[in-house]
Amino acid sequence: MQHLKLYQKGKIVFLFFAVTAILTAACGRLAYLMIVQSDYYGKKAQALHERERSIKAARGKIVDRNGIVLADNRSVCTVSVIHSQIRDPERVIAELAELLELPEDTVRKRVEKVSSIERISSNVPKETGDAILARQLEGVKVDEDYRRYYPYDSLASKVIGFTGGDNQGIVGLEVRYDDWLSGEDGKILTMTNAYGQELEQEGERRQEPVTGNQLTISMDCNLQMYCEQAAQKVMLEKNADEVSVILMNPQNGEIFAMVNVPEYNLNEPFTLNVEPASDLKESEKQDLLNQMWRNACINDTYEPGSTFKIITTAAALEQGVVTVNDSFYCPGYKIVEDRRIRCHKTTGHGAETFTQGIMNSCNPVFIELGLRLGAENFYHYFEQFGLLRKTGIDLPGEAATIMHKKENIGQVELATISFGQSFQITPIQLVTTVSSLINGGTRVVPHFGVSVQNAEGETRKTFSYDETEGTVSTATSKTLCDLLEHVVSEGTGKKAAIEGFSIGGKTATSQTLPRSDHKYIASFLGFAPAEDPQVIGLIVIDNPQGVYYGGTVAAPVMKEIFENALPYLGIGKTVTEQMQQEEIAAGSR
Template sequence: MLERRKPIYKPSNGKQVSILFVGIVIIAFFFLGLRLFYLQIIKGDENKKLAENNRIRLRKLIPQRGLIIDRHGTILAGNIPSYRAMIVPEDFEHSPDGFKLIARCLNINVDEIQKRLKSASKDFPFRPVTIKTDLNWKEVAHIEEERSHLPGVQIVVSPKRYYPFGKTCSHVIGYMGMINVHELRKYEYLGYQSGDWLGRSGIEASCEPILRGKVGGRQIEVDAIGRELKTLSEVLPIPGNNVILTIDLPLQKKIEEIFKGKIGAVIAIDPRNGEILSMVSSPSFDPGVFYKKISKKEWMKLVKDPFHPFQNRCIMGQYPPGSLFKVVVAAAALKEALITPSKKVFCPATFILGDQEYRDWKEGGFGDINLKQALIESCDVYFYKLGYRLGIEKIAKYARLFGLGRKTGIDIPGEKSGLVPDKNWKRKRFNEPWYLGETITCSIGQGYLLVTPIQVASLFSAIANGGILYRPHLIKRIERYDGIITKEILPEPLGKVSISKENLDVIRKALIGVVNSPVGTGRRCKMERVLVGGKTGTAQVISIPKNKNEREIPFKLRDHAWFAAFAPAENPELVVVVLVEHGGHGGNVPALVAKDIFDFYFRRKSGEEMQMVMFKGIANDR
């Protein structure tokens, strides 16, 4: 009998697929669980921060920049509200259409937008990048109209620097520029961001940390396209401190008016404390030009101007002092007892050294003259002889005692140190010995010798005040935005020139004669009501043939003209230094400029004193 076989069980194809599917699902959930563990546990804090960044933003609150104010309280640099367009790189739609739309709204080039985003978004994807500043109402309206199509784009109101007097006092105030990528990385820890402005020259630069203030911030929640929903927290910005200058604005404006059309520098300084009442460098510039929309062509015209309007000639210009330097040589000779005030020296038309002839400016010479006469009429041969006897090392020594050859330490950047040459300097500079003929030319302020107008102002202040060298300064005090004084700048004596009072009196009396004697080279500065003392200087640019008509000489080759003076001579309270580049003789234009300045200053002072007397009289009557 045949045995019946048991059927063998074989799973269906459907069940096989189900088992396989369940297995895959289990494995998938296993890896998903691992991934969730990694994201939520291991990377939890980091991802939470990233998630919050998708809806929470930190908006910078820009502080009001401190004001720059003249000594009488007039604002020289202030602030006005301005609109800027900014983009949060992470929120912005980096598409051709997005770039074209914002470029059209702001009337700028797509490449410029992409360049700005590229430079900042890599390191700071959630930090707003400034695309354009100083937007007009039309541009603001365009952005607002297209807001739904421009995620990550925002309009921010921020203070913009404003210079109410344009070019007036521009070299003192300075100008500002937008921070570049290199500076941003360097100063980022101080709170600077893309689109911020910082001082580039003048007080704007030297007082940048004082004027800037402290940045605030507002933490906000935004929607998907970057629109603000609500404020979560806020730290208000702290305004910058105000800088009050020693500058007297009415005097500054008057000097600029007097000096209009000339190239050079004028400084008016109080010799009793080093306060600079006026500093004029011509030609000048409008510091507001950096905020204006000027073409590249216009900008290059400014930069390549042959007369360099951005250069502050008062502290950067270096020139031979010419006959101004004779006061230093005179002081040195008196100190070294090489001469006495009354001793006469024979001065022919030329000084002969070997086979070299050094002529005097006056044809026929001066004959027998003393020191006072030599300074009054600016006799060259007299000082050739003094220089020959002193030697270059002593000349250099006394020049440095009067502050030449080094920076004065004025409180704005860019100051040059000038040059006081000696044997060692020439050996290092040219690998050549010093020649005696170079001492002769140096003794009348020519040759390698170079000074800045601010050094001359410091030198003549020391002569006027009895020998004290004060640090010249432009800052009078620092005030908080609420008027509380945080720092008062006091007079800072840098040293006393080791020349006796008697010898300085001899020089001062001679300088009074320069202006008030009928034969004085500075007689054009003589005034009726105020006694003025001063010295002329003519600095050669090139050696000019004898009796050559100045008008026949190309402008750039004409002599520079100096005049330095103090008044009232009995008790000086104002020193004026005038340099006219290629201006010819110091006794001409510079002396007349100085006279007009003194006239304005003392007339105005008399008027103010008269008003005070009248006010006191009225008060007493009450």
């Protein structure tokens, strides 16, 4: 009996201490949660009763070198509903369908959806948003937002690019500089009760958005307009497929203008700029949109034709395999291995110096230069000139040069490469490479980005770009500029000459693949002043109808552009010895 009592007493004591331990642990845990973890659980409880709506940040502007706004923002609204706060769903549905011009079924599905907050429509014009607010619909929220707006519609569309519905860049400079242009979204925080209803007495807490940075680019709005007008004019006159123009400073790589007509409306980037077929499939429309957005100056390659003779000349002069007074003979063709390769003048140019050969754009002369150089040396200069690597332009999607492998360059390939056929480059690669050959031998990176400024106008970053010196010697560069000045003043580029201005350049006419289609590309590359180049321009006309020669079709367009651009850039007329003598004679009369 005594043993049983002791046993029961032991059980009671054990149970007492067990309960005490459990209560102590519970109290300790409770104290830990209430004291040590109070902030953590307080925030969780607050978050449970907080509703968050974002305030879109204004995207930074894009401005040209003179501060003209090329990409801006317009105030719009985002309309949403909070299901738990709607008192009269039928009225809300009817009013929103009317004001937003949406099908009633679409609005009904979103209004009746049980969620904390449901977006009805975004990018709503501010006037419409204000009208919705005036109706005082319970459960309907109208929040401020921004939509990208391009004041000049289609100007430089394939350079500037556009943004998507979330205001993020999709193509062009908008995507390349997205990190700088994007701001930081703000927030609107409201408190709700257990039923998800907002507590008006708690009010709203706002975290203001941060506006994105402004991007200043090297483009000049006026020069871009000049170039686009000239390109559109020749495209209509020659019924061409496309026309591209680049205008750049060869000394530092700043691009003044880059044109690809037909352009498209940046404010309606998903509307085709051509009349589509009525039965167009969605995939076919997307293909057409992708083609419409392409920037041919950097995304597409082509056979440059005779403009490439500038590069062949520079390599030959640098290697010392030719001088300006070397003699050549052109019977209208040159036989290389088993091929008879024609000159554009089938009757031949006869006896000529090298200076006359480049003025005449004589194929046999340049075939001879290629053969004198040889594949090994020629390829070496391709690498030295930077022709085999991308330019590094600050636009997405730059294409690379398509060139034969060195080991696959035979005599025939060497001959055709020498006058710009059987390989492909981009227009921007041609302009960049030639710039390094005429500016004294420094290869620059072509670019648009100059600097970014914050909302207060303070410069946050000034962009810098690599330069590679020693592309060619200054002597070769000077000789090349002089030769190309003769091409414009006396040779195939005479239609680009402007009285009183010293202009260098080269014409080109190349045939597209397949050759059986008999389609051509007419182009002209020019620069001024010839003795100290400050601007370089290239025009490429794809598939002009009728007369298609570069000297006849493309050179006059560059002349028209330069007639506007040179005085605008402050490039004066060249004072020659003859002009000085005429002025002296006029003064003595």
